[in-house]
Amino acid sequence: MNMDFMRGAKAIFAAVVTAGMIGLAAPAFAQEVAPEQLALARKYIDLTDRGAVYETTVVETGVRTMQQIVQQNPEIIDQTNAAITKVIEEYRGRKGELLDQFARVYALRFSMEELQQIVTFYESPTGQKLALANSEINTDLQRVMQVFSGNLQREFFAKVRAELRAQNIEL
Numbered sequence: 001m002n003m004d005f006m007r008g009a010k011a012i013f014a015a016v017v018t019a020g021m022i023g024l025a026a027p028a029f030a031q032e033v034a035p036e037q038l039a040l041a042r043k044y045i046d047l048t049d050r051g052a053v054y055e056t057t058v059v060e061t062g063v064r065t066m067q068q069i070v071q072q073n074p075e076i077i078d079q080t081n082a083a084i085t086k087v088i089e090e091y092r093g094r095k096g097e098l099l100d101q102f103a104r105v106y107a108l109r110f111s112m113e114e115l116q117q118i119v120t121f122y123e124s125p126t127g128q129k130l131a132l133a134n135s136e137i138n139t140d141l142q143r144v145m146q147v148f149s150g151n152l153q154r155e156f157f158a159k160v161r162a163e164l165r166a167q168n169i170e171l
């Protein structure tokens with residue numbers, strides 16, 4: 001298949017997906033949500049934020065920034081470290097902004113009754129256990145997906161190659 005065609009097809013696919021996402025997301029965020037519903041959704045977020053997603057993301061961003069700057073400017077490692085520490089401190093009090101946005105997403109997707117059922121579950125011993133285990137479970141699931149994807153890639157390629165070979169096309 002022509003490489004220009006493939007690039008064009010990928011570009012069209014990306015544009016369609018992006019347009020679809022924008023089309024779906026924009027009206028959802030424009031909707032009004034009752035404060036009680038938003039508060040219930042935020043309670044769910046607070047009950048399940050065991051991985052400290054905000055803090056982890058800020059620290060990981062700091063580490064990547066440090067690597068990027070120090071790789072090109074190793075002589076300013078101490079100054080860069082101090083600057084990154086200062087900037088991380090600036091973000092310390094802003095966790096609520098992100099979690100409120102998460103809560104809004106849930107409030108738009110679930111009714112008050114559904115959110116209450118979700119919160120009730122996560123307040124139960126089983127729900128608390130699930131919330132605690134989710135981070136480790138997600139890591140395990142990512143490993144499973146990596147193995148699956150690697151195996152799928154090799155198997156899929158072999159099958160396509162066999163199909164082409166059946167048409168007297170050798171790769």
